[in-house]
Amino acid sequence: MSEMIIHGGHRLSGEVTIGGAKNSTVAIIPAAILADSPVQLDMVPNILDVKNLMVILESMNVRSEFVDGVLSIDPTSIKQSPLPSKAIKSLRASYYFMGALLGRFGKAVVTFPGGDNIGPRPIDQHIKAFKALGAQVTERNGKIKIEAGPNGLNGAPIFLDVVSVGATINAILAAVRAKGTTTIWNAAKEPEIIDVVTFLNNMGAKIHGAGTDVIRIDGVDQLIAKNTHTIIPDRIEAGTYLSLASVIGDGVLVNNVIPEHLESFIAKLTEAGVDLKINEDSIYVNRSDHFHGINIKTLPFPGFATDLQQPITPLLLKASEDSIIVDTIYPERTRHIPELIKMGANIKVNEDDHIIIVSPTKQLNGAVVDAGEIRAGAAAMISGLMANGDTRITNADNILRGYDNIIDKLTNLHADVELVNSNFNN
Missing domain, CATH: 3.65.10.10 (Enolpyruvate transferase domain)
Structure with a gap:
């Protein structure tokens, strides 16, 4: 101990x-698996949550290297595989792999996330967003299975019942490569959301309104990293x-x-x-x-x-x-x-x-x-x-x-x- x-x-x-901001980093690392190219992040904090996220990446055949505040991630050989439950349960932000995997593969199977015990923190708004995009969600034996329909994910209006940073980011990750336009109403406005959106837009995403309570996402076919992203x-x-x-x-x-x-x-x-x-x-x-x-x-x-x-x-x-x-x-x-x-x-x-x-x-x-x-x-x-x-x-x-x-x-x-x-x- x-x-x-x-x-x-x-x-x-x-x-x-x-x-660099922990709450940006733990969302941007899962978001990196949406890329069709290697990704490089600068000013990444040297914290345990980053180490645990790297363990999760490794389980999907995503190579990563962390040296002097620079984290390099190569998702080009990513494979769908069971995620390590110990690492998933070590931090709540592991739930961002739900939206990222759904956006990348149209399917995600994730153990219920862990993290700090600071009272009830339901993920019902995350699930609501995935369903609005056309995914089916089932829960069994402590795991959540999320799967798009035969035609993939489709853009849709999403109204969050409560302001939620996690649900806002997960909805963005799922929608960024969906067909058509998604509008998130009652979105959270935190700076970390703007940071995640900046990272995605610099790879070719089309996301507007970050920092306001209405965010619009026009789905794209691919995301290519051209520059190093510096965490706020x-x-x-x-x-x-x-x-x-x-x-x-x-x-x-x-x-x-x-x-x-x-x-x-x-x-x-x-x-x-x-x-x-x-x-x-x-x-x-x-x-x-x-x-x-x-x-x-x-x-x-x-x-x-x-x-x-x-x-x-x-x-x-x-x-x-x-x-x-x-x-x-x-x-x-x-x-x-x-x-x-x-x-x-x-x-x-x-x-x-x-x-x-x-x-x-x-x-x-x-x-x-x-x-x-x-x-x-x-x-x-x-x-x-x-x-x-x-x-x-x-x-x-x-x-x-x-x-x-x-x-x-x-x-x-x-x-x-x-x-x-x-x-x-x-």
Whole structure:
């Protein structure tokens, strides 16, 4: 079992450079099997989810190589074959192979995806999209079989009942090589969707409207990669380091940031009293010692990201008033709370409506805590850096699933942190 050991209480300073967006990368890698040529991706984060996706690619005879942030994928000899269930269950984004395989072969058989346990995350909207395109969907023995009719997939209107990033991307992947025009209504607007669409359009896809709630796809016969695609910066990683720098930094410059992707998060940091200097592609966080309580409600983009409600929590512990967090996306996303309480955090959850109340906490103390999922692990990590004494985070591979070269980046900021018992070289 992997563990992260943090010797806390050290103020941090220096610079950190944000890697490519995890939530783009884990969709673009499955999307690459739609190509009729080799694909090259740059600024790919060095995270466990990428390693697991490469295992899935290998099972389909798709060669891949990852060196210094560049991932090369050659799907030209792809074969339909059973996908490794262990790798599929290791990350939820494996469900993008449903749309990609359906678009490539007109058929997909995939084990139910795994990933973080942050409450119910149904895939009914994904299935609805596939059926709208003319596919039949059956479920048996923990597997989903999706198969186009004898005439293949045909473009159609798709109305998503709820805004879903995963369903929007899966619908795009299935529709990009379908016959005719597909229109997705109530589509998600996240920057990662724009990144996926940019990748596909640069190979010859005809997709319009990404970043709005209506996306139109005119199906094409082939996709040919002509240039290297550079993944956008990870706004969740950036937000995590901004939180860390705010609460325990003596001046930290966060590089490779698109501030427009973080507007709602930056607004809340400013409201809490954090002193930020925002540049074109970087943000400098000055030392701040006095914070105010704030109210946060997570919403689909451009609202406050659900993935950032946990990393900001340690900062709110240092506020002079209570803070309230309401996660409207995943109300049950509270696995970090019992772990922070072990460290002395004054925080609780109203079980009736899942409202999180974060109260002023004078001091955190090192403890043994668990990284139950990626962002819960990030909250524990920041808390450990703040705390007196040593913190041992178990299941630290969950942190490595989402944070690029985390040990090196923290060490370069003068944190005293190490990783033990992990088979992954992050």
